[in-house]
Amino acid sequence: MKKQDKYLVTYCEILLTSTITTILVVAFLIVEKEMLLGAIIGLGILGFFIAKGRGIPHKIDQVYREHPCVFYLTIVSPVIIAIVFCRHEHFALFMIASVAIYATACLGLTLQLGYTGLTNFAGAAFLGVGGYTVAVLTNQSIPNVLVILLGGLMAAIIGSLLILPVLRTRGHYAALVTIAFALLFKTFLEINDTLGGPQGLKIASFKFFGLDFNEPLLGSSFYLSYVIAALLLMLVVFIITRLIEKSWLGLHLDAVRLDETVASCFGINIAAWKILAFTLGNFFIGLAGGLYAQMLGHIAPTNFTFADSLILISIVILGGIGNPLGVIPASFLIIVLPEKLQFIQEYRFLLFSILVILVLVYRPEGLLKRGLRSFYRTWGRERKLEN
Amino acid sequence: MKTSLLQVEGLTVRFGGLTALSNLDFKLGEGDLLGLIGPNGSGKTTCFNAITGLYKKNSGSVLLRNKEITHSSPQNIYRNGITRTFQRLRLAIGLSVFDNLVIGDAMHLNTSIYFNVFRRSNLRADIKNRLEQAEEILAFFNPKLIDNIYQPIGKLSMIDRRRIEVCRALISKPSVLLLDEPSAGMTHEETRDFMTDLMEIKIKTPKLGVILIEHEMNVIERVTDRCIVLSYGKKIAEGDYRDVSTNKDVRAAYLGED
Ligand SMILES: Nc1ncnc2c1ncn2[C@@H]1O[C@H](COP(=O)(O)OP(=O)(O)O)[C@@H](O)[C@H]1O
Ligand SMILES: [Mg+2]
Numbered sequence: 001m002k003k004q005d006k007y008l009v010t011y012c013e014i015l016l017t018s019t020i021t022t023i024l025v026v027a028f029l030i031v032e033k034e035m036l037l038g039a040i041i042g043l044g045i046l047g048f049f050i051a052k053g054r055g056i057p058h059k060i061d062q063v064y065r066e067h068p069c070v071f072y073l074t075i076v077s078p079v080i081i082a083i084v085f086c087r088h089e090h091f092a093l094f095m096i097a098s099v100a101i102y103a104t105a106c107l108g109l110t111l112q113l114g115y116t117g118l119t120n121f122a123g124a125a126f127l128g129v130g131g132y133t134v135a136v137l138t139n140q141s142i143p144n145v146l147v148i149l150l151g152g153l154m155a156a157i158i159g160s161l162l163i164l165p166v167l168r169t170r171g172h173y174a175a176l177v178t179i180a181f182a183l184l185f186k187t188f189l190e191i192n193d194t195l196g197g198p199q200g201l202k203i204a205s206f207k208f209f210g211l212d213f214n215e216p217l218l219g220s221s222f223y224l225s226y227v228i229a230a231l232l233l234m235l236v237v238f239i240i241t242r243l244i245e246k247s248w249l250g251l252h253l254d255a256v257r258l259d260e261t262v263a264s265c266f267g268i269n270i271a272a273w274k275i276l277a278f279t280l281g282n283f284f285i286g287l288a289g290g291l292y293a294q295m296l297g298h299i300a301p302t303n304f305t306f307a308d309s310l311i312l313i314s315i316v317i318l319g320g321i322g323n324p325l326g327v328i329p330a331s332f333l334i335i336v337l338p339e340k341l342q343f344i345q346e347y348r349f350l351l352f353s354i355l356v357i358l359v360l361v362y363r364p365e366g367l368l369k370r371g372l373r374s375f376y377r378t379w380g381r382e383r384k385l386e387n
Numbered sequence: 388m389k390t391s392l393l394q395v396e397g398l399t400v401r402f403g404g405l406t407a408l409s410n411l412d413f414k415l416g417e418g419d420l421l422g423l424i425g426p427n428g429s430g431k432t433t434c435f436n437a438i439t440g441l442y443k444k445n446s447g448s449v450l451l452r453n454k455e456i457t458h459s460s461p462q463n464i465y466r467n468g469i470t471r472t473f474q475r476l477r478l479a480i481g482l483s484v485f486d487n488l489v490i491g492d493a494m495h496l497n498t499s500i501y502f503n504v505f506r507r508s509n510l511r512a513d514i515k516n517r518l519e520q521a522e523e524i525l526a527f528f529n530p531k532l533i534d535n536i537y538q539p540i541g542k543l544s545m546i547d548r549r550r551i552e553v554c555r556a557l558i559s560k561p562s563v564l565l566l567d568e569p570s571a572g573m574t575h576e577e578t579r580d581f582m583t584d585l586m587e588i589k590i591k592t593p594k595l596g597v598i599l600i601e602h603e604m605n606v607i608e609r610v611t612d613r614c615i616v617l618s619y620g621k622k623i624a625e626g627d628y629r630d631v632s633t634n635k636d637v638r639a640a641y642l643g644e645d
Contacts, residue, residue, distance in 0.1 A: 240504065243503070243504045243507070244503070244504065247503035247504065247510055248496045248497065248498055248503055248510075249498060249500065249503045249504075251482075251486055251489065251490065251496075252493065252496075252498060254479065254481075254482060254486070255479065255490050255493070258479040258480075258481065258482070259477055259479065261441065261477070262473070262477045262479075262490075263490075264440075264441070264460070264461035264462055264465075265439055265441070265461050265465055265470070265471060266465055266470075266490055266491055266493045266494075266555075266559075267462045267463075267465040267466050267493050267494040268462065268490075268493050269462060372482070372483045372486075372537070372539055373482070373483065373486060375510075375511070375514050376507075376511050376514070379537070380537035
């Protein structure tokens with residue numbers, strides 16, 4: 001086969017994959033009958049294995065690397081089509097926005113756990129810090145966008161309280177410190193009356209240059225504005241995370257995670273890099289929490305439990321530890337699946353635990369394996385390699 | 388008289404009741420290639436770990452170019468120009484050959500967030516320079532490795548991984564290089580090739596001081612100017628190969644071992 005023909009076939013395969021995925025995702029969001037949902041899941045799993053058998057994930061990876069325009073065509077446009085298609089569906093839009101918000105928080109965890117090897121079992125607590133900051137500040141006369149930024153900042157600051165114990169202890173002990181914090185945080189919210197106690201706080205609607213997010217946008221569901229905001233936030237955080245990975249910063253974080261002894265012998269200040277990753281990661285989680293609170297309109301301690309922290313970690317593990325792209329499909333599966341399949345709801349933590357164990361045993365690299373670092377688009381192609 | 392690079396005096400390292408290194412003295416001058424030998428568990432690796440700041444010293448001092456570095460952090464010791472390899476390979480398996488090499492020069496990498504995230508074209512130019520630098524050092528050891536520069540370390544053979552580890556230690560142009568049993572796991576031929584490379588490094592960078600931990604006596608004979616023999620953490624002999632190999636204590640230590 002000529003080289004051009006081969007490219008053409010690959011493009012068609014990718015386009016087909018993206019079309020089918022979009023249709024399945026939209027159908028899954030809209031359909032309500034459980035029988036049909038089951039059929040869609042079955043098709044999805046079947047499709048995944050067929051795609052894997054044909055080596056499509058690898059091809060996608062390669063083509064995206066070489067031609068970013070294909071990326072926009074096959075990821076960005078289906079998302080836009082899906083949103084336009086679902087524009088009147090409150091629930092579907094709410095789900096899409098939640099997925100984007102959780103994915104954003106998981107990008108923060110990717111920075112911490114995936115790149116630097118810091119276990120953070122208090123993800124939901126930092127989500128909560130962002131959320132409560134927003135809840136307290138929206139009623140003041142501060143621009144809403146700034147308030148969300150302050151939510152992120154607050155999460156970063158509160159996170160630095162944990163820095164010392166996280167740095168002092170290693171491995172499982174550092175994990176325990178964050179678990180303790182997650183539990184403490186919820187108790188603190190419950191007994192704190194100024195923060196609404198167990199009932200929580202109401203939050204005024206998000207306003208952006210006179211645009212009220214709780215009003216329907218262009219005759220669609222009012223969630224549409226939140227979907228757009230959440231996707232934009234995710235995109236920005238995603239790009240920053242990727243740029244960090246594809247730079248000397250990412251290299252240093254990897255060095256710290258992989259071998260602290262070697263890293264110290266090459267002058268790398270372990271503590272400084274851990275602080276950077278922990279703080280920046282919490283900042284991202286706090287931003288996500290801020291927007292989440294805005295969208296919910298009302299937050300309570302039960303929104304930010306230890307179980308939610310575990311959900312965040314499961315997403316990162318399922319998506320593929322250290323691969324920022326992986327957290328997006330993983331968030332979709334972990335957030336939307338239990339919402340759609342009500343019978344799962346009750347058993348969802350059981351199912352998640354089984355899922356995480358299965359992933360760790362049979363596919364430790366997750367849905368999307370993290371590849372080698374490519375510093376820039378043409379990386380590795382100056383010297384043509386047959387592979 | 389050669390300029391002194393490294394001066395170790397009375398170096399002692401204890402682990403609980405065990406004295407792993409006892410009152411060790413030695414000097415390393417510019418351009419020296421010093422062999423460090425001794426039976427397993429005699430304290431050779433401990434000596435490297437103490438010099439590079441990984442282990443706390445119970446007493447004694449380490450001077451680099453007459454500058455006290457006894458209690459410096461591993462990071463500062465590296466910045467002052469001492470680099471090392473590890474007895475058991477310690478490369479980052481998940482990373483590419485390039486990533487592994489460039490970590491060796493971490494002290495010269497620009498790690499400002501602004502530069503790395505927002506100055507991408509400058510970063511790219513910087514990366515290209517680093518690429519050339521890495522290719523240059525690989526070309527010296529094994530030109531075939533240049534083709535593998537974008538590949539994961541896991542794809543390389545044992546000897547090539549050893550070479551990468553040495554390149555990683557050399558890329559920052561240190562003044563002292565500590566090699567911890569680089570020939571471990573190599574065949575005789577590979578060891579010979581490796582030592583030939585080492586001799587070439589010595590010619591190319593005549594001022595570099597090297598300490599080589601090595602098991603095989605014929606390698607010591609071939610490449611080192613002088614060697615130190617450790618046994619149970621104590622220096623039992625020092626001199627050129629002929630002196631040392633005929634020394635009674637050394638023979639006892641080695642024969643007693645087998
Ligand atoms: N981190 C450590 N903790 C306790 N004992 C150690 C440690 N490192 C080395 N030792 C002990 O010190 C002695 C010397 O070890 P080492 O320097 O590794 O020997 P060599 O490299 O000469 O084979 C051994 O008895 C070893 O068990
Ligand atoms: Mg040893």
